[in-house]
Amino acid sequence: MMLVDAWHYLTAHPAQFGAALAVHVALSAAALVIATAIAIPAGIYAAHRSGVAFAAINAANIGRTLPSLAVLALVMPLLGTGFAPSLFALSLLALPPILLNTLAGMRSIDADIVDAARGMGMTPRGILRRIEWPLALPVIFAGLRTAAIQVISGAVLAAFIGGGGLGDFITAGIAMMAVPQLLVGAIPVTMLALGADYAFGALQRRVTPRGLG
Amino acid sequence: MIQIEHLTKRFAGPSAPAVDDLTLAVGEREICVLIGPSGCGKTTTMRMINRMIEPDAGRIRIAGRDVTGIDPVTLRRSVGYVIQQVGLFPHMTIAENVATVPHLLGWDAARAARRVDELLARVDMDPARYRDRYPRELSGGQKQRVGVARALAADPPVMLMDEPFGALDPITRAALQDEFLRILNDLGKTIVFVTHDIDEALKMGSRIAILRAGRLVQYDRPEAILAHPADAFVESFVGSDRALKRLALMTAIDHATSTLIPPADAPRLDRGANLRDALSTLLQAGRDAAVIEQDGTSPRVITLATIREALADGARAETQLGP
Numbered sequence: 001m002m003l004v005d006a007w008h009y010l011t012a013h014p015a016q017f018g019a020a021l022a023v024h025v026a027l028s029a030a031a032l033v034i035a036t037a038i039a040i041p042a043g044i045y046a047a048h049r050s051g052v053a054f055a056a057i058n059a060a061n062i063g064r065t066l067p068s069l070a071v072l073a074l075v076m077p078l079l080g081t082g083f084a085p086s087l088f089a090l091s092l093l094a095l096p097p098i099l100l101n102t103l104a105g106m107r108s109i110d111a112d113i114v115d116a117a118r119g120m121g122m123t124p125r126g127i128l129r130r131i132e133w134p135l136a137l138p139v140i141f142a143g144l145r146t147a148a149i150q151v152i153s154g155a156v157l158a159a160f161i162g163g164g165g166l167g168d169f170i171t172a173g174i175a176m177m178a179v180p181q182l183l184v185g186a187i188p189v190t191m192l193a194l195g196a197d198y199a200f201g202a203l204q205r206r207v208t209p210r211g212l213g
Numbered sequence: 214m215i216q217i218e219h220l221t222k223r224f225a226g227p228s229a230p231a232v233d234d235l236t237l238a239v240g241e242r243e244i245c246v247l248i249g250p251s252g253c254g255k256t257t258t259m260r261m262i263n264r265m266i267e268p269d270a271g272r273i274r275i276a277g278r279d280v281t282g283i284d285p286v287t288l289r290r291s292v293g294y295v296i297q298q299v300g301l302f303p304h305m306t307i308a309e310n311v312a313t314v315p316h317l318l319g320w321d322a323a324r325a326a327r328r329v330d331e332l333l334a335r336v337d338m339d340p341a342r343y344r345d346r347y348p349r350e351l352s353g354g355q356k357q358r359v360g361v362a363r364a365l366a367a368d369p370p371v372m373l374m375d376e377p378f379g380a381l382d383p384i385t386r387a388a389l390q391d392e393f394l395r396i397l398n399d400l401g402k403t404i405v406f407v408t409h410d411i412d413e414a415l416k417m418g419s420r421i422a423i424l425r426a427g428r429l430v431q432y433d434r435p436e437a438i439l440a441h442p443a444d445a446f447v448e449s450f451v452g453s454d455r456a457l458k459r460l461a462l463m464t465a466i467d468h469a470t471s472t473l474i475p476p477a478d479a480p481r482l483d484r485g486a487n488l489r490d491a492l493s494t495l496l497q498a499g500r501d502a503a504v505i506e507q508d509g510t511s512p513r514v515i516t517l518a519t520i521r522e523a524l525a526d527g528a529r530a531e532t533q534l535g536p
Contacts (some may be wrong), residue, residue, distance in 0.1 A: 111303060
C-alpha cells in the first residue's frame, strides 16, 4: 500500500524526482572522483615514506570515525549551504577509505618482489607502474567500493545543508510524516548503493591480475 | 673482474660499521662466496656491487669501471641478481618474468621470446609447459630455477646471488647446487655468492671470503681454508670435521695407486667417489683397502695410508701456494 502510494507520488512529480536523482548521482560521483584524485596519489606518496604513512593512517582513521552528519554540519558554518559545500563534505568523507586502502595495497606487496625489480634495474616509476600499481589495484578498488557506498548514503544528508539530492524527499517525508514521499527518496538511494557495490565488486574482480588470488 | 678496495659502509646508529675497510678481488669466471655469521656484512657487501646500497668509502670496479660512475639503473641491468625469496612477479607469467631485463633493454618481442625458451630449457623447465604459467603454480625449487633464468636473461657477465638456495629443502638444494654450478661454469659467469652455510660455500666457491664484523678474515680457495684456517674463528667456523671436508674435496681416483694388488673381496668404490666416501667405505667395511671400479685398465686401490698421505700432501701443497 505504502509502496503504491510512493509510486503515485513519484509519477506525479517526475521532473522533481529526476532532478533530485541527477543531483544525487552527480554529487556522489563528483565526490568520489575528487577523493580518488587526492587519496590515490597521496596514498602512493605516503606508502614509500614510513613517517608520512604513519601520519596518514592516523589522520584517515580519525576521519573515518567522524559521523557523516557531523562533517556536513561542520562544513556549513565555514562554506555555507548548497551543492559546493555538500560536495566538499562528501569528498572529505570519501577520502579515508581510499587513502587507507591505497596504503594497505601498496604496503602489502612483498618487499622481495620490489627488491628483485630494483635489483634488475627497474626505475622507481617502472616499479610503480609495472609492479606496485597492478598488485595494489584490487585493494584500492575495495577502498573505492567502500567509499562509493559511503558517499551515496552520505549524500542523503546533503539535504540538511541545501545540497539537494534524494535526501530532500526523505527529510520532507520525515518532517511531514509522509511515508510515501520518504520512500521515494529512501528506495532509490538504497538501490544506488547496492548498484554501486555490485559494480565496484565486478570491477575489483576485473582488475585482479590473473596470477593472483 | 671485480675489484673491491677499502670498502666501508656504516648504517645510521652508533654501532660499528657493517662493512669495514674490505678489500678483495674476484677473478673472471670465479665464484666468490661471501660467508660469515649473521651481521658480518656479507649481504651488504654484495648489495654495494650493484649499488642497491651506496658505500661510505672505498671503491668497487667491475671490469675496470668504477661502479659509482655508472648510472645505477644501467648498472643493475648489466648485473644478474638472484635473491633467496626469488621475488618473482606474481601477476606476470613465467615468460614475462624471465623477459624482465630484455624488456627493459628494449629487445623486440620475438628475440625476447626466443631467449625465454632457451633459458627455460637451460634450467630444465619445459618452455611449452611453463612459459604461460604463473609463479604461484610452481614449487620452491622451480621458482628459483625461474629466478636464475630471469637473472641470466640479458647474459650479464657478473651475477650476484644472495642465499639463492636458502629457502629450499635439503634434497632440492643439493640438486640445484649441482645443476647451477654446472650451468654457471658452462656460461663462464663471474659470481658473487652469499651464504651462511659452510658446506654450500665449499661446494660452490672457487674462492671463499670469510667475513666477521665487516672485516675480511680469510680469502682463499676452499682447500686452503680447510688446510690452514687463518685463526681460531675460521677454524671453528669451518667446523671440527674440516679434515673430512678436505677429503670430500679430493677425488679418490687422483690419489689411488695401481701398484698394489687388492684382495679379491675388497670393497668397491664408484669412479666419481671422493676420499671422504672412500674413508667411509673403508671404516664401514673394517678394511684397509678398497678398489675403484674401472673398466679396461688395471684396478686402482685406495688404502687408509693413501688417504692419510693425501691429507698431508694437500696441507704441504697449500702451504707452498698459500698467501
